[in-house]
Amino acid sequence: MLIYQKTKSGIWEIFMYKIFVYGTLKSEYLQNKLLGHTLESYDAKLEGYSINTGEKYFNVIQNDGGCVKGKVLLVSEKDILYIDQWESVPMYIKDKVRVHSKYGYEDVYIYIKKDKEDKIKLQDDVLNMSNNENLEATIDEFAGARDTEFPVxxxxxxxxxxxxxxxxxxxxxxxxxxxxxxxxxxxxxxxxxxxxxxxxxxxxxxxxxxxxxxxxxxxxxxxxxxxxxxxxxxxxxxxxxxxxxxxxxxxxxxxxxxxxxxxxxxxxxxxxxxxxxxxxxxxxxxxxxxxxxxxxxxxxxxxxxxxxxxxxxxxxxxxxxxxxxxxxxxxxxx
Known part of the structure; x- marks a missing residue:
């Protein structure tokens, strides 16, 4: 499905996919390292879920009364595959959820952990993006080691x-x-x-x-x-x-x-x-x-x-x- 969205510069661009993010993918540092550019985004809320901050990397869990504050990223077909690499798919699986934003309710993709959580600590709004104290170093290591010679x-x-x-x-x-x-x-x-x-x-x-x-x-x-x-x-x-x-x-x-x-x-x-x-x-x-x-x-x-x-x-x-x-x-x- 093609998505037409007006960017910050006022130009209408075509994006292939929308992804709701709540953790490391909010990082513009990560986006630049992973994709070579930052992504257009806007604020959104995911109702009926909370963020589990009990593990090294955050994940969302269904929780009645919860409401996750995050962002919707506008991504191309090429970008979404590079993001899959970072999310170690299928360790995390993309699914569809309905979020609420300035555009009303809309269906978007989200990355959700495939397996059960080891530790549970639920929050709805967090400032940090993970419990990795060396996140930028981890991003640098990943970006430097991955192969870009072949298609994903x-x-x-x-x-x-x-x-x-x-x-x-x-x-x-x-x-x-x-x-x-x-x-x-x-x-x-x-x-x-x-x-x-x-x-x-x-x-x-x-x-x-x-x-x-x-x-x-x-x-x-x-x-x-x-x-x-x-x-x-x-x-x-x-x-x-x-x-x-x-x-x-x-x-x-x-x-x-x-x-x-x-x-x-x-x-x-x-x-x-x-x-x-x-x-x-x-x-x-x-x-x-x-x-x-x-x-x-x-x-x-x-x-x-x-x-x-x-x-x-x-x-x-x-x-x-x-x-x-x-x-x-x-x-x-x-």
Whole structure:
């Protein structure tokens, strides 16, 4: 949906999305570092919610009688994907809420934590933007480490599991908003782990699926700030680490499931990736044998292009949905 809004300079501009923010995204310092510019905004209130300030980063929680004071940001299609990186989607999920502003009541997006809060301390109006005392340093570190060479991507590592060597116990399986989207197989959320692959790595989500006597461990990397070439090189070179151990060995020691050393890598891109970059990703720096594969769309569909070689598959959809859950649903149906 196109949104026409008059800016502070009196010029009418086109924005794609509106996001209600109440924490770090109010920071113009963050906006400049993340997007290269500040965003147009205006004051708004979210009724029926309060801000939980009990954890390092704030989150909103439904609360009868609560009323969160925040701002509505006007963002472009490109901006919203960079913001997804900062919010570590799907650690936080975009949803729609109705806010009240000078324009009346309007539907906007909001980032809400996917999991339950560890600590609760509710407030409606806060001056600070988080409990991170070194927020600007954190922003600088994030902006300096993220990759901007490739379009924003969703990246998944799928490890096949040797069921004869061990199986995940039921006590370690749980469900969340993502497993609810998986309809044709048994899917469980296992938990979070810190995966080290480049510039310190990132916290990732682990999912376990079973189908037709086969099982898969899916490592879901938050909307990727890493270089997809580097992640492939690390994954296939056995250089992914968790707590200083080889990732596959760590998974076996903690969860009693044995995964194959090399995963299948799925890259779901927000924009076109030129042929030379596709060659880099598909070969992961190993050879030039995949030039033909990098130039061959195997999708047979007008809605998405697919390039594949060995254990790497690149999806470039015509429409990269702003809601992560919609993208995931689309990906699961491919």
């Amino acid at each position: 991507c969703d990246i998944y590592l799928n490890y096949h599991i040797d069921l004869s060597a061990g199986i995940l116990s039921d006590s370690k399986k749980s469900h969340d908003v993502i497993t609810e989207k998986v309809k044709d197989k048994e899917a469980s959320f296992i938990g979070y782990e810190d995966l080290h692959y480049e510039n310190g790595g990132q916290q990732v989500s682990l999912y376990y699926t079973e189908e037709n006597e086969k099982a898969t461990l899916t490592v879901m990397i938050p909307v990727s700030a890493c270089n997809p070439v580097r992640i492939c090189e690390k994954a296939f070179g056995g250089k992914l680490k968790t707590e200083g151990k080889d990732f596959a060995d760590y998974i076996y020691s903690k969860y009693n499931i044995k995964v194959l050393k090399k995963p299948k890598v799925i890259i779901y891109s927000s924009g076109e990736i030129d042929k030379s970059k596709r060659v880099e990703i598909l070969s992961a720096g190993e050879s030039n044998e995949i030039i033909e594969a990098a130039d061959t769309d195997i999708s047979r569909s007008e809605d998405v292009k697919v390039y594949a070689f060995n254990n790497v598959r690149i999806y470039i959809p015509k429409s990269f949905e702003p809601l992560y859950m919609d993208r995931l649903k689309s990906l699961l149906s491919l």
